Amino acid sequence: MNAHSSQQYVTIFGTLTQPDPGSGRNPWFKATVPAVDIDWEKHAGEGHENDEDTWAGICPVTTNQSQRTKIIVRSPKDDLSLVPGRMTLECWPADIVRFLREDGVTALWSEATISDSETPLTLYVDPQKVGPFRVALLGPSDDKSNRPTDYLFGKAVLVDLDVDADSNGAINEADDPLEETPGGILATGTVKQVTLNLAPAGLTGTLKLLAASGGGRIRVWRDAGKTSAVAMPAEWNLSGGYTFPTTLYVEGINASAAPRDVHLRLRYTSEGNQQIDDDIRLTVFKVDLITPAGDPVNAAVQSGDGQNEFTYSSANPGVLTMNLKARVAPSGMASQIKDQCLFTVDTITGSTLAWGSSNPNGKPTANGDDLLATVTFTGLPVNNTAFGNKKAAVYFNTRKQDEKNYEVFFPKQERNHPGTGSGSTPNWYYYWAGAAVPGYDLTSGTYSYADGSADDYAQYNGNPNNPHYTIHGPASAGHEQYNSAGLTVDRKGIDTCAATLVHEKQHRQTDLDWLPGGAWFAKTDGDGDELPDDWEDAHTAQGFDKTKASSFTPAFIYGDDEEVWCEMNALGRTGDGSKDWAKPGKQSKTVF
Amino acid sequence: MDMKSIYGLLVLVVTTSLVAEQAPPVELVLKTPQTAYAIGDPIPVSLLIRARDPSQTLEYRQDVIRNFYGNFTVIGPDGVKLRRLSDVDVRVSPNAEWMTVPNNGSSVKRADLTEIYSEPYCITEPHSMTATGVYQVSYSAEIAVRPVGVPNDLWVGPITSAILKIQVTKVDSGSLRLAYQTVSKKNTDKSLQLRALTKIQYSDAPLTTGDCDLLRRSFWNSDHDIKTKVLRVFGAKVSAEGFKAVADILAVENDPLLRSEAIASLGRYNTPAARELILKECKARKERSYRAAVVVLGAVGDENCIDVLQEISKTDETEWVRERALESIKQIEERIGR
Numbered sequence: 001m002n003a004h005s006s007q008q009y010v011t012i013f014g015t016l017t018q019p020d021p022g023s024g025r026n027p028w029f030k031a032t033v034p035a036v037d038i039d040w041e042k043h044a045g046e047g048h049e050n051d052e053d054t055w056a057g058i059c060p061v062t063t064n065q066s067q068r069t070k071i072i073v074r075s076p077k078d079d080l081s082l083v084p085g086r087m088t089l090e091c092w093p094a095d096i097v098r099f100l101r102e103d104g105v106t107a108l109w110s111e112a113t114i115s116d117s118e119t120p121l122t123l124y125v126d127p128q129k130v131g132p133f134r135v136a137l138l139g140p141s142d143d144k145s146n147r148p149t150d151y152l153f154g155k156a157v158l159v160d161l162d163v164d165a166d167s168n169g170a171i172n173e174a175d176d177p178l179e180e181t182p183g184g185i186l187a188t189g190t191v192k193q194v195t196l197n198l199a200p201a202g203l204t205g206t207l208k209l210l211a212a213s214g215g216g217r218i219r220v221w222r223d224a225g226k227t228s229a230v231a232m233p234a235e236w237n238l239s240g241g242y243t244f245p246t247t248l249y250v251e252g253i254n255a256s257a258a259p260r261d262v263h264l265r266l267r268y269t270s271e272g273n274q275q276i277d278d279d280i281r282l283t284v285f286k287v288d289l290i291t292p293a294g295d296p297v298n299a300a301v302q303s304g305d306g307q308n309e310f311t312y313s314s315a316n317p318g319v320l321t322m323n324l325k326a327r328v329a330p331s332g333m334a335s336q337i338k339d340q341c342l343f344t345v346d347t348i349t350g351s352t353l354a355w356g357s358s359n360p361n362g363k364p365t366a367n368g369d370d371l372l373a374t375v376t377f378t379g380l381p382v383n384n385t386a387f388g389n390k391k392a393a394v395y396f397n398t399r400k401q402d403e404k405n406y407e408v409f410f411p412k413q414e415r416n417h418p419g420t421g422s423g424s425t426p427n428w429y430y431y432w433a434g435a436a437v438p439g440y441d442l443t444s445g446t447y448s449y450a451d452g453s454a455d456d457y458a459q460y461n462g463n464p465n466n467p468h469y470t471i472h473g474p475a476s477a478g479h480e481q482y483n484s485a486g487l488t489v490d491r492k493g494i495d496t497c498a499a500t501l502v503h504e505k506q507h508r509q510t511d512l513d514w515l516p517g518g519a520w521f522a523k524t525d526g527d528g529d530e531l532p533d534d535w536e537d538a539h540t541a542q543g544f545d546k547t548k549a550s551s552f553t554p555a556f557i558y559g560d561d562e563e564v565w566c567e568m569n570a571l572g573r574t575g576d577g578s579k580d581w582a583k584p585g586k587q588s589k590t591v592f
Numbered sequence: 593m594d595m596k597s598i599y600g601l602l603v604l605v606v607t608t609s610l611v612a613e614q615a616p617p618v619e620l621v622l623k624t625p626q627t628a629y630a631i632g633d634p635i636p637v638s639l640l641i642r643a644r645d646p647s648q649t650l651e652y653r654q655d656v657i658r659n660f661y662g663n664f665t666v667i668g669p670d671g672v673k674l675r676r677l678s679d680v681d682v683r684v685s686p687n688a689e690w691m692t693v694p695n696n697g698s699s700v701k702r703a704d705l706t707e708i709y710s711e712p713y714c715i716t717e718p719h720s721m722t723a724t725g726v727y728q729v730s731y732s733a734e735i736a737v738r739p740v741g742v743p744n745d746l747w748v749g750p751i752t753s754a755i756l757k758i759q760v761t762k763v764d765s766g767s768l769r770l771a772y773q774t775v776s777k778k779n780t781d782k783s784l785q786l787r788a789l790t791k792i793q794y795s796d797a798p799l800t801t802g803d804c805d806l807l808r809r810s811f812w813n814s815d816h817d818i819k820t821k822v823l824r825v826f827g828a829k830v831s832a833e834g835f836k837a838v839a840d841i842l843a844v845e846n847d848p849l850l851r852s853e854a855i856a857s858l859g860r861y862n863t864p865a866a867r868e869l870i871l872k873e874c875k876a877r878k879e880r881s882y883r884a885a886v887v888v889l890g891a892v893g894d895e896n897c898i899d900v901l902q903e904i905s906k907t908d909e910t911e912w913v914r915e916r917a918l919e920s921i922k923q924i925e926e927r928i929g930r
Contacts, residue, residue: 528719
């Protein structure tokens, strides 16, 4: 006979034999050893009882009922019928595991009683600690207090892949219930830490990190600096001890197509090929600036999505309003990340920055898949250098997600600049001084502005000792085109202003030349054009004639030969277009 | 130039050739409130454009006044055409607008002739209206005219106004006295002071010691323009006191333009003492004034000045200064008979 009375009930059939010869038949008998039976669900196949004492069930430490290892308490047997009575479930160590009923809530601790009426009963092993344990199922006692007993041997194992799912900057227990839903989030180009844990120590087998899905959207690194990559799937053999990294960094490469579509799994496989998995879900998102966007130089946009040229309003003080917009992919993420996002814009020196009331410090609101924020700058800056190239960016948790260039302009013909002439002189007159128009310096006091009539450009006061130049509107607004006296001119905007001032200053230079100490002092000017006769003789190739105040036919459009000479000096003279932040101007979409 | 502009010019040329022989439909008229003005007084003139047939409503291109100051012609009492000396220049666009010809006799533009012809730019040839006698003033311009609403009926051609005769009279003693009073008053309007100095400069009366003292005080208390004018008065009214005043100014004044003006004034004195100061300035090679001295010495220098001028003609870094030094040497040599 081969039976394991401690593991299962055994029925012994036999015949009683008389020790000595005699009549009568030998009576038969049947003896049944009372038994209880408890099995691992995953080790309940044929012959399983043969190694039940040496086979250890691996039980994950988990909060997920579906992942728990199940045991089955079967019906107790005695003789040919069920043995009525109650059974006891014992654990050793007593506090290492407990058992949950199907509902996942009702717990049976060591010493719990199980009625035979409940059998077969499936219980879920819920380890409270890691380590080996033994489960014993004890049946009813006989008259000598013997109890049939069956044993199971198990090992509580913690396989834990963690991520900062609540994005609070730390990986802790609060993340566990969130690690798959909603899961962790990370932006493209950034890394997110994950931790790997396997307990108890000394386990043999393998530990494997794999991407069940979405592996193409991430890369895994051993370090946050992304210098040592981890090829996926990554598998560590534990036979030589714990050789797996406990911290890895996941880098977002491509945005998810849907939230949670990156599925990472940490799998422990025992030498007996039992497996325990722990999963996390990740969403790789990207945040792209919609406004501003594009190339403000070669593809300028002045309104709506993609706007990259911004101009102060005509109010006084002028207000520059930027409606910033960033789009989050995959869809459905914007509201989740909005509180961790910030917009930033470059300052405009001398102009007061204010975020919209719904956007404190650049914090966006979400609208669909868009992050939105409004920022204003009030009051035009003092200096022209404050306009021009700027950058806007959107951040997620202090990490820049996108950055775009834009340009800031002043409204050319408005008069809302600060400082001298505010409200009375046009913005271009104020801002082009200093550097944009060479030699034009408002601080010198030699310039003033007057609207003038429709075609007036500028006026020199005719006093070389105390020169003054009155600049008129068309010096910026006019498109000057002519072909006269051999000069072909086609200029506008800041170039017209620059050339106009050169022209007027040449008048002054002419006057200085005639004054004592000047090059033309006391020379003869037979035709009265303010160009000396000998000078005109030296410039006949250019068309000058000392006998004619107006040497050119048809007459030069601006007047006599001195005007021609002033225009010759002005020809090709331009403003510094790179410093022209007027709208319209040399840097604006519509170049003027 | 774009095609539109080229086309416009062609039309203008063709039209001009077609209509230039026709009588202009408008006339230019110059007006002034008085027939005579004393030296230094403003001489206001108004330009009128009016239709020859007042029943016609015409319009003209604004470019008729584009080169407004340059379009005047002023013939002095000596028959010489005055040169426009100051560039009170309004540089205007060729894209002129069309303006309706006013039929109510109103002017289209006004000017003060004494602002246009205000001051000599070369010391030997004054072209201001500061000589007594009758000046003949006219205005000439190329003009484009058309009836309002009939753009193709264009007349283009030159028109010259009738001559406006203006008498400029001497500064009488009463005006001269008022001029000195004006100069003596502090905080008087600068333009009034300049006109007063013009009256003094071109009056017949010589400077007295008291006048020189007044002008000297005025020099030190005034801005650059008045200082320049005072120096020109001293140059125009040669006197021992005037020389002393200019010499004093040269001794302390550092402004290169004023020092140059002072050198030019001394050139009018043509005395050994004045020549010595000019030569000293020439030797000092100060910023701008030595260049004035180089030129002035050509007019008043003697053989003692040649060595200095030769040195400058060989060593000066500026080509025109070297040339002017050579010219002055030549003038001196011609004068002293070398």
